[in-house]
Amino acid sequence: MDCIFIEGMKVTASVGIYARERAHTQQLEISMTFGVPDAAAQNDDINDTIDYAEVVNRIRAELAQRHFNLLETLGEFVIKMMLEDFRASWVKISIAKTGIMKDVRQVGVTIERGTRS
Numbered sequence: 001m002d003c004i005f006i007e008g009m010k011v012t013a014s015v016g017i018y019a020r021e022r023a024h025t026q027q028l029e030i031s032m033t034f035g036v037p038d039a040a041a042q043n044d045d046i047n048d049t050i051d052y053a054e055v056v057n058r059i060r061a062e063l064a065q066r067h068f069n070l071l072e073t074l075g076e077f078v079i080k081m082m083l084e085d086f087r088a089s090w091v092k093i094s095i096a097k098t099g100i101m102k103d104v105r106q107v108g109v110t111i112e113r114g115t116r117s
């Protein structure tokens with residue numbers, strides 16, 4: 001298995017448990033690593049792997065359309081998409097909110113699903 005990573009992706013999303021978070025979108029930082037077959041490294045062909053540009057665009061499009069109460073559910077949503085639609089074998093995602101708590105740089109969650117071979 002090879003891994004592809006997307007580090008420090010800034011994305012606008014509607015997420016949070018408070019009324020103000022339902023009323024206004026906020027910026028999140030997503031970092032994600034996912035497993036792919038090693039065929040692309042052998043064949044030099046984008047069709048043998050997952051195109052990380054497609055993943056970034058899809059995440060932005062999907063998150064623009066819905067509200068999540070929790071970062072956990074947002075993370076689970078993206079992971080399901082990666083496993084089912086992009087056929088990743090394993091996914092680890094971290095999602096952070098920046099500057100929402102005094103004297104804390106970031107808060108967030110890390111979720112891992114699938115089989116890391």
Ligand SMILES: Nc1nc2c(c(=O)[nH]1)N=C([C@H](O)[C@@H](O)CO)CN2
Nearest residue numbers: 015016017018069070071072097100
């Ligand atoms: N485990 C979590 N705790 C909290 C979350 C969350 O998504 N997961 N969210 C909030 C609020 O929305 C907060 O970010 C607003 O300041 C609080 N705790």
